[in-house]
Amino acid sequence: MRVTATALWAIGLIAIAAVARGAEPPALRIGSKRFTESYILAEIAAEAARRKGGATVTHEQGLGGTALLFRALEEGSIDVYPEYTGTLAEAILKTPGNADLPTLRRMLAPHGIAMTDSLGFDNTYAVAVGPRVVAERPLSTLSELASRPDLRLGFSPEFLGRSDGFPALAARYGMSDLHVQALEHGLAYEAIAQGSIDAMDVYSTDAKIERYHLTVLADDRRFFPSYEAVFLYRTDTVGRVPDAMQAIRALAGTLDRATMIQLNARAEIDGWTFASVAQEFLRSKGGGDPAASLGRERPSIVSGMIEVIGTEGPRHVGLVAISLLLAILVGVPLGVVAGRNRALGRWVLGATSVVQTIPALALLCFFVPLFGTGIVPAIGALFLYGLLPIVRNTVAGLDGIAPALRESAVALGLGEWAQLVVVELPLASRSILAGIRTSAVIGVGGATLAAFVGAGGFGAPISTGLNLDDSALILEGAIPAALLALLVEGLFTLIDRLVIPRGLQLQAEVRAEGT
């Protein structure tokens, strides 16, 4: 028992240390949405701030969609992120029409948020069709698309869901007859290349338009508003890290549309890392720092994986360990209570089972309005997920104790607490540990979803890779996660040996020989 407790505390402390790492002030946290351009812009801001110095700059890659990023900025879990004026006006501030920059600034001020000038390009939404469609029958405008109910349209969930997205577009052009399905943006290109969809939403700076030979349809009824790229930042950041913010604001006006397409192509087609793209851009702008241009080629999967293990590993392990520790601290006592009181036990098991049926991603998203973004909702969801196996196995373990042994403990004159601690829990230890092991393995897998609420971990490269349609990047996260699951399995075999009382192990061996 003592060994278990010590080990668990140690794991907990390591986990807390792992998560707390990298929180040295003054921190400047830059967020990005889940698409290449947002990654690149955020990386450029981060790199510019780093070169200026005076702040510990981190780039929280691919935190989520617009609503989540804006919320994270309001809450202060990030300080800066790249945004587009059209998105801001429609999706967040809910202003109809094309609001100009001063109006937007005025509306942002009460949120404690400020905005840079336009970075120099406009990345508006557009709809593109595949080469096969155009070859069959010419198609060049959105009005023509509206009269083609034979085409299959694959639009990103965000475009389908937001008020300035598809619903408004359909209303303007009368597209109610069209066949539309939701498809992750990163997957839509492959889908259009394979011919399983005919049209998709793109951004006007999209690097893949050329690669996939897509035709961008003209917005003949001038539906799409202007999407000037800007950085949003918390007003208090200027006082906290003035030099770094100065460097970020100075990026305004330095990026034209052609450059942006080129930068996107560097990352998506030539396979450069976002950091290399950002460094290359700043170097070309006369930022100096020749060392930065080294190693801009994308690293191999193996070296990428090693890097991911180094950067995301501690956080992933930390997420799993903290949520597991909480699940143990709550689950074992719950299991004991459920084992003692049958009626209550049914409720406890029922409730934890219901939690288990909620998809992990849904549970995570459900926590965002409650706890904001980052590690708190991730730990909360993982904790709830890990609860059931521990509770169930604690109950099963206690139930499995031979009645004669239980009676012996009572007849000896041990008090209730002593019966539990000295006799019942050790006898149930094998089953309880099996539950904890299950919970840990579930946790390692589930924690990959934590990246979707910006908690990082091995899910970060996975979600980035998914968004960029980059299977190498997906593997860089998926392989370490799988390895970690195996490692956890192995670790628990060892823990079993240490924690399960020797007498029980001997008993199991004797039984095995007997059969």
Place this chain on the structure above:
Amino acid sequence: MPSDRHYVRDAQSPNDPPPRTGSLVCANAETDAAGFVDEGRARRRFRAVFVIALDGVSKTLDGKLVLHPTRLFVRSGETVALVGPSGCGKSTILRLVCGLLVPDTGHVRVDGMIVTPKTVQAVRRRIGYVVQSGGLFPHLTAGDNVALLARHLGWSPPRVAARLEALARLVRVDERLLGRYSAQLSGGEQQRVGIMRALMLDPPVLLMDEPMGALDPIVRARLREDLKQLFIEWGKTVLLVTHDLDEAAYLGNQVALMRSGQVVQQGTMRQLVVAPADPFVREFIEARPPCA
């Protein structure tokens, strides 16, 4: 027959006023028992003589009457063997005595205390309970099993060690076995360790549920002899459950024969043989004649 030595020890039980003389251990205690009408001296005498007393105790489990209203008395320092076909309620009586079950009617008295939720822990510490095949906790070593309650009660390590050593000698357990787990012990060894555990706090009362049920004949015979000696030498008051009439005759001063939740006859083996209370007693005894 009870000796003075254990009589004196019984008299030290805190809940009982010390009886004055040895004459309390009288031959016809049953008559006293039947005749205790006033709350005076007679009652105190009764308590001192009968260390275990079930008075009008009945029990229903899962809607089935497993024990009819029963009177059963065990005199200080004596052994009563409960015999009868399986399922007749023998073990139910043991469980009532140590408070694992609460009687529906009547009351159980152990060493002068009525067993109630309030007194049950104190009662249990005056009882050593031995179950079939020892009931050892498999996660603890033999020694830790024996010492479990003493350590829980805060005995000092030297005191625990000394007691373990003395018990090992008494119950004839090789001290080296105490470091082993029950999976590493033979059936006889497990049973002896179980007896050590029951004796750890030197309780005046022993309850034994088929203590030799799982043992082979040779081990059984040896343990039986040792037990008999131990009961007499240490003056334990013993309630023993067995289905083996041989064993009952050998170990018990008295035998209580049970059938479907009732004590049919309680008396010495001779009384049961010579004057069986009903045909069932005769049949039971004739089916398994005790050895000479």
